[in-house]
Amino acid sequence: MAGKLRLALVQMDVHAGDPEDNFARLEQLLEEAVAAEPKPDVIVVPEMWNTGYALDRIQELADPAGVRTKAFVSDFCRRHRVNVMAGSIAEKRESGDVTNTAYGFDREGHEIAAYSKIHLFKLMDEHLHLEAGGQLGRFELEGVQAGVMICYDIRFPELARRLALDGAKVLFVPAEWPHPRLHHWRTLLQARAIENQMFVVACNRSGVSGDTHFFGHSMVVDPWGEIVAEAGEEETIVRAEIDLALTDEVRGRIPVFADRRPQLYEQHSVD
Numbered sequence: 447m448a449g450k451l452r453l454a455l456v457q458m459d460v461h462a463g464d465p466e467d468n469f470a471r472l473e474q475l476l477e478e479a480v481a482a483e484p485k486p487d488v489i490v491v492p493e494m495w496n497t498g499y500a501l502d503r504i505q506e507l508a509d510p511a512g513v514r515t516k517a518f519v520s521d522f523c524r525r526h527r528v529n530v531m532a533g534s535i536a537e538k539r540e541s542g543d544v545t546n547t548a549y550g551f552d553r554e555g556h557e558i559a560a561y562s563k564i565h566l567f568k569l570m571d572e573h574l575h576l577e578a579g580g581q582l583g584r585f586e587l588e589g590v591q592a593g594v595m596i597c598y599d600i601r602f603p604e605l606a607r608r609l610a611l612d613g614a615k616v617l618f619v620p621a622e623w624p625h626p627r628l629h630h631w632r633t634l635l636q637a638r639a640i641e642n643q644m645f646v647v648a649c650n651r652s653g654v655s656g657d658t659h660f661f662g663h664s665m666v667v668d669p670w671g672e673i674v675a676e677a678g679e680e681e682t683i684v685r686a687e688i689d690l691a692l693t694d695e696v697r698g699r700i701p702v703f704a705d706r707r708p709q710l711y712e713q714h715s716v717d
């Protein structure tokens with residue numbers, strides 16, 4: 447199992463409705479991310495980076511079966527011997543449904559994770575254009591148990607808890623989270639890290655689409671809730687190194703998992 451992981455979070459300015467431009471820009475940013483010394487072990491990309499929230503044209507713009515995205519990311523990973531959490535994209539299924547799906551690829555270019563956002567965000571009309579996923583985002587990265595949740599998903603503490611109970615020590619969060627909810631973003635990410643005593647690696651987009659201002663602030667939070675690295679609002683690459691041993695250390699210090707009383711608060715109540 448990897449003890450330490452070097453991370454690079456690509457806080458990209460996504461151009462809504464322009465996949466060609468976004469593929470070209472992401473390629474430049476990925477090349478920039480691996481050119482640095484020391485080279486990252488894992489690169490993380492924001493939510494819906496291929497199309498942005500051009501939801502009224504999403505049927506025409508979404509990547510059919512994710513084929514283009516998977517070939518592009520897999521090839522990059524293999525050439526550079528790096529893991530990529532390829533944010534999420536608009537993926538068009540054979541059924542015609544479009545999902546907001548995140549992928550992970552390892553250093554050999556193998557797909558190690560695929561997760562479709564399970565909570566669609568009504569404030570940005572996702573429920574009108576996208577189909578929700580029905581499975582959790584558990585996977586293994588370099589021998590480490592990990593999880594992935596997408597943007598609005600972080601408002602659901604039960605989901606992060608489930609992933610932590612299943613062994614996740616790192617949670618990846620690709621996002622397109624805009625103003626005026628910066629304080630929600632920062633507080634929720636820190637809360638998910640503290641309550642589950644795990645690393646949270648959250649990559650938001652920057653830039654403006656229509657009237658919506660995306661604030662960036664991609665960040666890495668450690669299992670003690672400390673912010674290890676945080677970006678400003680501009681397009682940038684945030685770098686950080688994390689030591690996975692800290693998860694066990696914090697869990698040993700305050701034994702939250704051993705002290706849980708699920709029989710009292712996980713029983714079904716009448717809503």
Ligand SMILES: NC(=O)CCC(=O)C(=O)O
Nearest residue numbers: 567597598622623624627
């Ligand atoms: N893309 C999203 O899921 C945005 C979520 C968001 O902005 C929120 O406040 O929640």
